Amino acid sequence: MRRRIDHARAVSPLAAAAGLATLAFVVIPLPFIVLSAISHGSYRLLGKGSPTLEWFRNFVTNDRFMAALGNSVSIALITTAVTLLIGLPTAVVVTRGTFPGRRLLLSLVSLPLLIPGVIVGTAALGFVAQTGIGPGYWPITVAMVCAALPLALRPIIANLSGLDQDQEKAARNLGASPLRGFCLVTLPQLAPGLLAGGIFAFIEAMDNFSIAAFLTDINTTTLPIEAYSYIRDIDDPTVAAMATLLIVMSVLIVMVLDRLLGLDKFLDLS
Amino acid sequence: MRRPTGLLLAFPAILVVILLAAVFASVVSVSLLQADPGGAVFHGPASLRNYTRLLGSADAWRSVSNTLRLSGIVTLICLVCGFPLARLLARASSARTRRMILFCLMATFFSGGVTRAYAWLIILGNRGLINQSLQALGLPSVALINNETGVVTAMLNFVLPFFVLTLFSALRTIPDTLESAARNLGASRARTFLHVTLPLSLPGVAASCFLCFALSLGAFLFPEMLGGGRVQVLATAIYDRIQTTYDVPSAAALAMLFLLLILCLLAVLGAARQVVTRRAT
Amino acid sequence: MGASCPLEIEGLSKRYGQHQAVDGVALSVAEGETLALLGPSGCGKTTVLQSIAGFVTPDAGDIRLGGESLLPIPPEGRGTAMLFQHYALFPHMSVGGNVGFGLRMARVPKAEARRRVEEALRLVRIEALASRRPAQLSGGQRQRVALARALVIEPRLLLLDEPLGALDQNLREEMQTELRKLQRRLGLTTVMVTHDQHEAIVLSDKIAVMRNGRIEQAGTPLEIHDHPGSHYVATFTGVENLLPATRSSTDIVEIAGTPIAGLHAPQGTTDALTVAIRASAVGMRAAGAKPSGLLGTIVFTQVLGAAIRYEVALPGALLVRVDEARRGTAIWEPGTAVVLDLPADRCTVLTGNA
Numbered sequence: 001m002r003r004r005i006d007h008a009r010a011v012s013p014l015a016a017a018a019g020l021a022t023l024a025f026v027v028i029p030l031p032f033i034v035l036s037a038i039s040h041g042s043y044r045l046l047g048k049g050s051p052t053l054e055w056f057r058n059f060v061t062n063d064r065f066m067a068a069l070g071n072s073v074s075i076a077l078i079t080t081a082v083t084l085l086i087g088l089p090t091a092v093v094v095t096r097g098t099f100p101g102r103r104l105l106l107s108l109v110s111l112p113l114l115i116p117g118v119i120v121g122t123a124a125l126g127f128v129a130q131t132g133i134g135p136g137y138w139p140i141t142v143a144m145v146c147a148a149l150p151l152a153l154r155p156i157i158a159n160l161s162g163l164d165q166d167q168e169k170a171a172r173n174l175g176a177s178p179l180r181g182f183c184l185v186t187l188p189q190l191a192p193g194l195l196a197g198g199i200f201a202f203i204e205a206m207d208n209f210s211i212a213a214f215l216t217d218i219n220t221t222t223l224p225i226e227a228y229s230y231i232r233d234i235d236d237p238t239v240a241a242m243a244t245l246l247i248v249m250s251v252l253i254v255m256v257l258d259r260l261l262g263l264d265k266f267l268d269l270s
Numbered sequence: 271m272r273r274p275t276g277l278l279l280a281f282p283a284i285l286v287v288i289l290l291a292a293v294f295a296s297v298v299s300v301s302l303l304q305a306d307p308g309g310a311v312f313h314g315p316a317s318l319r320n321y322t323r324l325l326g327s328a329d330a331w332r333s334v335s336n337t338l339r340l341s342g343i344v345t346l347i348c349l350v351c352g353f354p355l356a357r358l359l360a361r362a363s364s365a366r367t368r369r370m371i372l373f374c375l376m377a378t379f380f381s382g383g384v385t386r387a388y389a390w391l392i393i394l395g396n397r398g399l400i401n402q403s404l405q406a407l408g409l410p411s412v413a414l415i416n417n418e419t420g421v422v423t424a425m426l427n428f429v430l431p432f433f434v435l436t437l438f439s440a441l442r443t444i445p446d447t448l449e450s451a452a453r454n455l456g457a458s459r460a461r462t463f464l465h466v467t468l469p470l471s472l473p474g475v476a477a478s479c480f481l482c483f484a485l486s487l488g489a490f491l492f493p494e495m496l497g498g499g500r501v502q503v504l505a506t507a508i509y510d511r512i513q514t515t516y517d518v519p520s521a522a523a524l525a526m527l528f529l530l531l532i533l534c535l536l537a538v539l540g541a542a543r544q545v546v547t548r549r550a551t
Numbered sequence: 552m553g554a555s556c557p558l559e560i561e562g563l564s565k566r567y568g569q570h571q572a573v574d575g576v577a578l579s580v581a582e583g584e585t586l587a588l589l590g591p592s593g594c595g596k597t598t599v600l601q602s603i604a605g606f607v608t609p610d611a612g613d614i615r616l617g618g619e620s621l622l623p624i625p626p627e628g629r630g631t632a633m634l635f636q637h638y639a640l641f642p643h644m645s646v647g648g649n650v651g652f653g654l655r656m657a658r659v660p661k662a663e664a665r666r667r668v669e670e671a672l673r674l675v676r677i678e679a680l681a682s683r684r685p686a687q688l689s690g691g692q693r694q695r696v697a698l699a700r701a702l703v704i705e706p707r708l709l710l711l712d713e714p715l716g717a718l719d720q721n722l723r724e725e726m727q728t729e730l731r732k733l734q735r736r737l738g739l740t741t742v743m744v745t746h747d748q749h750e751a752i753v754l755s756d757k758i759a760v761m762r763n764g765r766i767e768q769a770g771t772p773l774e775i776h777d778h779p780g781s782h783y784v785a786t787f788t789g790v791e792n793l794l795p796a797t798r799s800s801t802d803i804v805e806i807a808g809t810p811i812a813g814l815h816a817p818q819g820t821t822d823a824l825t826v827a828i829r830a831s832a833v834g835m836r837a838a839g840a841k842p843s844g845l846l847g848t849i850v851f852t853q854v855l856g857a858a859i860r861y862e863v864a865l866p867g868a869l870l871v872r873v874d875e876a877r878r879g880t881a882i883w884e885p886g887t888a889v890v891l892d893l894p895a896d897r898c899t900v901l902t903g904n905a
Binding site for chain 2: 099124126214247251258
Binding site: 164166167169170171172173175177180181184185189 | 635
């Protein structure tokens, strides 16, 4: 039998293999973390013995980790809520407004995205040191809001500018006030953008290292900072257990996104 | 939209901008002061001493060249490795393949930086997976962390999803009928790629490389965790000033110089990107 | 349905930067009458419609509905239901939710609202689709939902923005007839905007052809169709024949040197004239042994379906298009010598050459 050659393939097998190799490189850290978390030592990936939950136990019984986790989650939740509350009106102004400075306003609030976190962190530290506020929980939270705002704005703006403006006109034509038209017609359709923006804000606040590193103090640390200092001091797979939990959270988030929006649509927005 | 409503809606964002302005004004003024040893108090008089000291310091210049070199290397490898994946994603015939790839990329992306930095310590470390395997085979071990190899590997791993997803969004706007048309007109797959796909991809490639370079310039976590203090980039140099001596004014001055460098670089690269984009369209 | 009102527009003007979008437009639409604003994109017709609905604030002029000026009233208070070009249905609401939106805004009691929504859906014959989402509907069904949504609030004035532009040909003809019947039955004062001359003719009682923000010609559909007032209107409404003509010594119009019986040139104009006549109005017969009149030769034939299109060459490189309703199956061959008959009452004499 003659082999049938698929001339219609857009990507040659070689190029496809190269692509998949890259994908493997990107994903490879995750399985190793999970393996490490259930092994008996950092560098003994399931070498001997059965899987263990010792490091997970260690993580949840470690007071410093639990305090850092509590800080990170509460900071991330506050950041998400505040960021969306600021992001929504800002997106409306930027896409629908008429006043001349609105593009500039968008560029200015987007600065923390362009400027490396270390610079933002140093600046924030300089500010809290000079004003006497000092580092801690609230400075971290405010810094996270500033860092997360541009990330959250992008999907909201993309979502909003994709909507047919005639819909709001139709609502007014049918007797709705501008505010009612927005709330009943536009806002429900902004759910995907708000969801995507919210997730970006949450992840940024949970994961940020470079800004938070400058604003933590003895009493207030966040999970990434605590994990780093733990690695430097002790270096057992407790951090792998923590990372495994983060991976589970990440996979859950992506699954929810896939279910609610579809990953393609999510990408379109961001 | 009527103007008062617009201003009301812009108010929260304006507050954020005012805060940012205050913070940066403050850090500029701090960078002109001197620190008391070990203390959180800065004193005047305001001078450019921090700046002149930094500009004359070989260490500072070395971290500038390290930062630029590492960012360049990461961007280059990113381009070579990332392009095939972005293209596979954009042209994958089955929706399932695409969904699988997207799922992997995004799950990795959301799992956070510390997670991945730690994974690379496990894999590349002196007693890590690779060196254990080498030992088992009776080969000498190699140093893969506390040097640029480790830093570049981890940075690459972090930046690739951004690069691939950005390039993917650009690539999929190129209609695949153009490639079909080229094949129909007698071009081989390779020539189609060279004469049709590549020129049309250039704006997307430029945008993705720009992003990749910008992210690499600011990378902090990976040089810090995998460099082990031996790979000094600007980000770690700034942090060290605070960690070791709590010299906030000096750190602030270095941060401002870094900011200046970044703004200049990004302005130049942004202009280059515009040229590429304009010539391609 | 609700009390329909006459509409009057006076001296309406709107400028966008350097561009005078609307320039002193005056119109009046009697109660229950349908007016079509016809013109190419950028002629200002949409700006007029948006001014009536309240989405554009005019620089000058007045818009009165039932004698009362609309200008101080915000869009939501005007009672002018609009059918948007791409329908602007709310994608996150069901068909019932879309149609009931206006009643919800007017705080109509639930039971009554439900009854009126059902009635409106029945009126446009989609009562079975009430629980669907817009994305699940065909183009024609969406059009009906948009229409029901506009009609259910018993508007004082109905505004149609390119109402059938998004539909394909077959559906468009079906909806044209249906829309016209509905208008007649409900007696709604209507203003529509279109760039499609056919749509304007079949859907309206009065047409205003617009050009560069002004009204070029206003008249009944038949007047516009048969007797365009200018070269612009003739070209835009698709008059197939614009024939260069001259004035004879007796003020009779001549084409290719042949006088057209009964067709008089207008007084005191130049000698260069143009005769506008539709292809379907031109008569044609075989040239006999001793032919007289407008002599020509068929050079091209094309089957249109219900008619045959002939292109007839006259002396002087003139080409006349003739649509002849089919009688039997015989089609005249190219090369046949024919005599053309241009009835004076179907001709329009325009000054100047095209």
